[in-house]
Amino acid sequence: MTLPAPLLDGPAALRSALAERVVLADDVEYDTARLSWNRSVDRHPLAVARPESAEDVVAVVRAAGSAGLRLMPQSTGHAAAALRGADLSDTVIVDLSRLRGVSVDPEARSARVLGGSTWNDVLAAVAPHGLTALHGSAGDVSVVGYALSGGVSFYARAHGLAVGSVTEAQVVTADGALVRAAADENPELFWALRGGAGAIGVVVSVRLELLPYADVFAGMLLWDAVHAAEVTHAWARWTATAPESATTALRVLHLPPLPELPPFLSGRSVVVVDGAILETDAVASALLEPLRALSPEVDTFARIPAPALVGVHMDPPDPTPSVSAASMLAALPPEAADAFVAASGMPGMFITELRHLGGAAARPVEGGGAVSAVTGEYVAHAVAVAPVADAVPGAEAAVRAGLAQLAPWRSTGVALTFVDEPDSDRAPAFGDGLVRLRELKRAIDPNGMLRGAHPI
Template identity: 35%
Template sequence: MTVTDVARDGLDDALLALRSEVSAPVALPGEAGYERCMPWNAAAAVAPGAVVLAAAPHHVAETVRFAANRGLQVTVQATGHGALGVTPDTILVSTTGMAAVTVDPMSRSARVGAGATWQRVLDAAAPFGLAPLCGSAPSVGVVGFLTGGGIGPLVRTFGASSDHVRSFELVTGEGELLTVTPQDHADLFWGLRGGKATLGIVTAVEIDLKPVAEFYGGAVFFDGADAAAVLHTWQRWCAGLPETVNTSLALQQLPPLPGVPEPLAGRLTVAVRYTALGDFAEAERLLAPMRAAAVPLMDTVGVLPYAAIGAVHADPVDPMPVHEEHTLLGSFTPEAVDALLSVAGPGSGSVQAIVELRMLGGAFAREPRHRSALGHRDAAFTLATIGALIPELAGAVPAHAAAVLAALAPWSTGGQLPNFAPSADPGRAARVYGEDTRHWLAALADRYDPAGVFRTGQVVRA
């Protein structure tokens, strides 16, 4: 039986019965708590039939068993940064009530609940001089980031963040609670690191913490009029960087809102983001060519505590409606710089809030100790566009984003990473995963979720 077999009246009755079989609070549309389903990306049409406010793993397991017995679907959300549409025939499990973080300084590890954001882990680990391998935005949920592989500000130094997961606590499509490690359920351990929501709902994760108390980093901002000089310098400069150095570059058009520094508001600017470990004097020397590319508007680079790593990208915290596009580049040549400037530089008419390049390589390019479903490790750069879907731009943003990707097509691998530009496009899985990986993820999904409870969101199914 599938959701299409459930008549509307039967669906309403089934959802009303949730409260009798699930011991967590349940909110139906219009009830207190239902607003927890609203995602960070306000453009995603998230309207589940019910929201389960889970506070413990057994709440998740009860919900999944309930759905499996009635031909319903279940999806999960912590912050909703990667949200896709959710329809009324789906039950949404909110994990915000499962946000506990426990740090073990002796083993340099942390156990993190499914609803925790990276900022909670940063704050818990900082007193011990330890660092979680978070993403660029500490307000993002830990679990969703890790199941998508995780490309953070130190990706060249340590590799993908999911390479540093020790174990998962997982609820399968049959409502079974499993502990997943490289030794126990190794097939799931492979697939959970990169497979997003395909294989179940992660209720907790144990991760490595690195002995990093501080770093040399921040961002150097330039006027958009200097974009050509800055981008060409950055393209040449990247080629000689060691693995201790990470960098990204963003063409930004930030609105004049509270929190946006005055020199950056309401104009085109270029941000060169930088993080480095090791010898800070050497890190400062390595950055010198970029600082000399043009006259900076602002320079925030210096020695920072690791807990402040979110300041490097300074990603927005408040929910907003956004449209994202993304591809991977095999190279970024001088010709690619000119192509990017033609669609996103001065005078291009770009309507994107951010057009970003992130340098990969280094440790990311090497296979981890335990293989995973995360692919495309040979990519040299990520290219991403983020546009705000405000009324005056909503119609133009998607078409222009497609034009940006088309301009860089000669240098694109055609691949994508799981956490970038989530989409319900049926062809996306083939861009994110190779054929063998898709086959094995789908086979594992059939094995651990025979009723198809997890067929919504970012999943790979046959």
């Protein structure tokens, strides 16, 4: 798609519309404003807009449209690697991180969440009401980006993808209109947003259905990585018959000797099983017995407050320079478990993960959007650290080589929130809805003004 010739000088139009709430390339703040959470991505956009209200978003969209510029919505920048290396010289990053807030309706068991909010914001607001949400494994991730791209939580096997909890959105479309999208208003736009996310519009708020859990049985089991093969095979057998109430992950981590890490992790290679089991303590404990029989050196599984679940996976709390790759697996037979263990020991690997899905996460939702389920039983995810730009090619080669070990067991599915490779084929995530989604993208954004983390 080709944008129309600019009618106004882009930077001048942005400055006029947003004043100090836009950062241009010659501003002192530019090098800070353009940073993403993934510090391995070095982006040079034309400008960074930092709206503080829906009206500000309307202003920047209209100004960008008049100037023939493109827009890329962002809340935290966790998915920034999707556009690694892209030319952003005509693009304004719409940084929504100042547009934060959560209002809860405990009777309706729902929350309205502003577009720059994180899952930590949501959990803090809903916990006093004995509620929680289909959040991810990291609390500092954007609610909107995560949920509208599918969203795989530790409740996923029982309750499906997080996108299914979105019941409406307030969105600024490419023509600068602020509209409500829901099943009863702009239903085609609502369908497209649930999967198309930032490629469809700049979302200034969403309404989420909440879960009635004040606490949950959750935690982790940890062994030294010398036990990786034994633990992986046992977990593979265990997940083959685990009920949908159990959503867990298995990871092999090679951790550097950092002072901020607890002594039992610093400088070690370990294998970890973590997650949540939506059962009584007695039933959950009985389910875990085959894994506990392997004598983990750390066992934290217990009844915990629901907000604490976001810390169980131990995702990095600070911006991290990394490269990752992911694929879905249809099954995890013994040969695949062996391949995973081999991949986890390859040079350059930081984290190699399998997350158990299937269950409700694999069942399309009636009335759902462009994405409502993901085909496959496991997400395979590999992460390598790239502290400097020269390390990125090697890190990319490492994670791809690791996942190549699992190629014989790949399914056709794609879990979008795990994918941030620029050249990854995202089309299978949308299945038969891809043609419809592309047609709606052209109708809603005929000039291709909006750039999402997951191009359509």
